[in-house]
Amino acid sequence: MNGQGVLDLITFMAILAFFAYISRELEIRRVAGEIELYLTLFKAARDKALSSTIRSFEELSAREGGRVDVSRIENRVKALIEALVITPTSLDPFGLVRKMRFFLRTADLSLRREVKRLVPHVAESEAETLASMVEASRALNYIYKVVNHSYALAKKFKSYWLLLQLNALLPFIAEEVRAFENAVDALVKHVPIGDSAGPLTVGTLIREIGARDSGIDVEDTSVYVGRLRDRQLVLVKARGPGSTTGRLDEALRKVLAIWGGSASLVITVDALVKLEGEKSGEVVEGYGVAIGGTGVEKYGVEEVLT
Template sequence: MIETIFNIIALAQGTGSSNPFSGPYLLYTLLYIVFIGSFVLMFFPGFQQKSQVWFLSRDVEQKLTMIENYLKDSKSVSEKLLKDKGFPDPKSFIDRVIDRFVIDPVGVEPTDIINRMKLLIRSNEDTVRDMITRIQPNIDPVSRSEIEVSTEVMSALNLIYKVIRHYLLMAKKLNSIMIMYQLQMVAPIYVKMAEAYDKAQKVFLQGIPVGDGLGPLVASRFLMKTDNKWTASKDTVAGALEFEQRRLVVVKAEGPMATVGTPGEAVQNVIEKEGGKVTRIITVDAALKLEGEDTGSIAEGMGVAMGDPGPEKIAIERVAVKYNIPIDAVIVKMNMEEAITEMRKEVYQAADKVVEYVKNLILERTKPGDTVVLVGVGNTAGIAQ
């Protein structure tokens, strides 16, 4: 079969020369050598694995390039933002914050680990905030929050890029097909994640509410009906109003800045202020949906609905245990991209449904004269109170 193919090629060349070094015969010889050489190499130890690693690495490298492009775009957006806000040397600031990290507290001795974690997280946030205000002392809170979010997105993209690159180079160095297979499987997921972060950065800088703002949006629907508001904790506000002969205290992050506030500490302060006389705590938050579930679908359960590393969530749990207060959770489902980019129509419409849902919960599970704490958990970008 192969000889027939070579003969056809030779005839197509239109020559009848018998010279072994003439066009068709030379082509025949070269192709024959390549074919035999490839066939023989297949039996050499490691050749097959090396060739597979090479082909797989090409695919992973394409994905890594896409992530790198998102990182470069994020850096350019951050640099432009800093220039617009009057930073004299944006690149220097970016270089300082892009690789910032927080080391987890010692877990071998878990005593007081939450307070240690809280200290580290708060200290890191305060340090970045101080860096911004030291360079630009008169910056307004909204602009400051935009820079904070922009640096967080940039740092996340930088970490994704570096981790994928690390395992790619490691797989090549060790000629490990197993590492390369795993990398090829997860790389598309991280590309999708990087794309979502890239979109999120632009949305936050426009001050547009995001999907994760579902909780604060629900809370704001109640807070708009009262003038009795106060600062409950750092970047977090609370307000009290009367609802169906019940006292309702609503907690949310202070908007319209892009922040999640400190809702755990705020709830703790509110309940202590009420003398522990709280009948129920209701938490409302966005939650990641499983594939196949509808965006904007509502679910109800027990516990603190909050995507927190620990300090804020446990603060609510501890004060609830102290005063024996049941905790209800109401969530609205969405995927990661929907959570960190502009709020979808389905999520916005779900907010009205959740308001009615919460009202029904209060009427069903409390009685006149009771005090209820409602917590709208999430990023309150573009959502005031």
């Protein structure tokens, strides 16, 4: 190979390396652009939810009469949205659910107190709605911050693979963001959140059989007793009309303490196992406890039953 051939080979290799580098840089810019677009949408959803929450606080505060301290409400709501529930350590799993239950209920109680402090004279159901709006806004804020954190790290280390992994997850994260965004709109309009399959089924059954209140006292939970086809039914649901899901595990514990000897079957109703593409409204039987959420209530029910 003469000198001209060597020069041509070096030139070819340099051009090949240059285009490989440019191709990678263009791909990184494309992926980064898609992530930034998602981040813009997530930030807009977070800001919209925050504005709706603050506006709801201001409207209820104005309805009570007197001067509305707008800056105080805005600052306090923003602080509430930044608050976090830190999960307990799982190094020793013994008692983990008990600790989670304590932290979650402490956070819930603290949030309700803060809402009552900002709007002291609102009805209990309205206070629950405001608290749920804060929680939905908090979730949107957390999602935005985590995605932005992951994106910033990927850019900092110039990692194409981190960007690619984050970009692959974003469509699924966007579904969660849409769900929380719709939840805030639903709370503002006072319409049911989610599938409502459980409360709707139990509520309809209560009306059809003319069930009466059992008198069992459980926070945010109603327990009814009635008869259907010569069977005694004990029906448990969230009390409403607020947005809390009740204390179903505590209610079941009290129910079984009274009727445990004669109880033959416990049925839970939820849309938990509904998968994408399946027909809506189809009834499927299963074995186990169909309760969504953090898993604390589900664990409590399983402990009582097993």
